[in-house]
Amino acid sequence: MTSPMTRTQDGTARAGVEVRMDGLSRHYGPVVALDKLDLTVQAGELIALLGPSGCGKTTTLRLVAGLEDADAGRITVGGKDITHLSASKRDMGMVFQAYSLFPHMTARQNVAFGLRLRRIAAATRDKRAIEMLELVGLSTQADRYPHQLSGGQQQRVALARALAIEPQVLLLDEPLSALDAKVRAQLRDEIRRIQLEVGTTTLFVTHDQEEALAIADRVGVMKDGRLEQLAPPTDVYSRPATSFVAEFVGLTNRLAGTVSGQTVTVRGRDLPLVDPSTPAGPATALVRPEAVTLASDSTGDSGPLVGTVIAVTFLGATSRVTVDLGDTTILAQLTTADAAELPAGSRVALTIRPDPVLVSADSPALSEA
Numbered sequence: 001m002t003s004p005m006t007r008t009q010d011g012t013a014r015a016g017v018e019v020r021m022d023g024l025s026r027h028y029g030p031v032v033a034l035d036k037l038d039l040t041v042q043a044g045e046l047i048a049l050l051g052p053s054g055c056g057k058t059t060t061l062r063l064v065a066g067l068e069d070a071d072a073g074r075i076t077v078g079g080k081d082i083t084h085l086s087a088s089k090r091d092m093g094m095v096f097q098a099y100s101l102f103p104h105m106t107a108r109q110n111v112a113f114g115l116r117l118r119r120i121a122a123a124t125r126d127k128r129a130i131e132m133l134e135l136v137g138l139s140t141q142a143d144r145y146p147h148q149l150s151g152g153q154q155q156r157v158a159l160a161r162a163l164a165i166e167p168q169v170l171l172l173d174e175p176l177s178a179l180d181a182k183v184r185a186q187l188r189d190e191i192r193r194i195q196l197e198v199g200t201t202t203l204f205v206t207h208d209q210e211e212a213l214a215i216a217d218r219v220g221v222m223k224d225g226r227l228e229q230l231a232p233p234t235d236v237y238s239r240p241a242t243s244f245v246a247e248f249v250g251l252t253n254r255l256a257g258t259v260s261g262q263t264v265t266v267r268g269r270d271l272p273l274v275d276p277s278t279p280a281g282p283a284t285a286l287v288r289p290e291a292v293t294l295a296s297d298s299t300g301d302s303g304p305l306v307g308t309v310i311a312v313t314f315l316g317a318t319s320r321v322t323v324d325l326g327d328t329t330i331l332a333q334l335t336t337a338d339a340a341e342l343p344a345g346s347r348v349a350l351t352i353r354p355d356p357v358l359v360s361a362d363s364p365a366l367s368e369a
Contacts, residue, residue, distance in 0.1 A: 016044030093162030
């Protein structure tokens with residue numbers, strides 16, 4: 001990856017910096033929050049850390065920020081060891097879920113606050129504050145107070161404030177979770193646009209799968225203080241490294257099958273394996289709903305891939321169809337127009353697209369994750 005260039009206040013070009021975590025561990029009494037975590041964020045890259053509550057993603061962010069100390073391991077930024085530096089000396093910009101704006105300050109004053117602490121001249125910090133508000137689309141709101149701004153606008157001000165100090169690293173701790181769905185999607189795209197424009201190395205923590213997949217160069221899926229997979233969003237979704245990743249990221253059908261050679265046979269269909277070295281024998285195949293297509297079946301025949309629609313869930317442009325196969329149920333994701341042709345009670349024949357699938361030998365097959 002080519003290091004994006006960001007501009008300092010005097011116009012000098014500056015490359016993004018690499019952030020490296022080696023063997024980071026953190027315990028809270030008997031609870032292991034981080035277990036020898038190794039993670040490198042490339043210069044100018046945005047990595048999203050995704051996982052359930054308690055997986056260690058926020059702890060990772062807090063250790064990088066210097067808000068907590070690691071029990072073991074090392075953190076380097078641009079090749080410099082910052083493991084034992086105080087938070088105030090780490091040159092980090094941080095945006096939290098709570099906006100944390102000063103209610104008695106205008107948007108402009110909030111953005112300029114960090115510059116004032118750095119004793120930047122008033123004219124320079126005012127100019128910088130307006131530039132940052134323009135970047136987040138709020139220059140016309142510069143003299144409004146937080147209570148005069150919407151939640152999405154307040155979070156934009158918080159982002160502008162974090163960027164105003166020109167941090168080496170931007171840390172985002174679930175910054176969108178307090179917003180409604182439409183504003184969250186808009187601001188998510190705006191954060192990505194700004195991050196690409198400014199070129200700041202960014203670590204983004206979220207529990208929202210869609211958010212992580214949409215915004216990141218790479219997604220790190222965490223469980224029990226460890227990285228289960230770190231890969232581009234398309235790989236995390238279509239080629240999950242573990243059954244946990246497959247089931248955590250998106251919906252997954254769990255179907256009984258048998259592994260032989262480089263395929264798994266599921267309900268009479270041979271599907272290629274993500275991992276061709278999977279041992280032979282009984283297994284659970286993890287099949288995405290969008291890999292399942294349906295067609296009306298009026299023959300009255302029975303078979304492993306013939307069933308009855310028992311529910312249709314409208315999701316907008318797509319709909320989720322649940323089919324009873326007799327011994328299990330399976331989810332299919334179709335366009336809403338196609339799903340409308342198959343109401344509950346319809347007999348349908350299924351086709352499973354031969355996408356590479358991951359299998360799990362450690363748990364019984366269920367209809368869905």
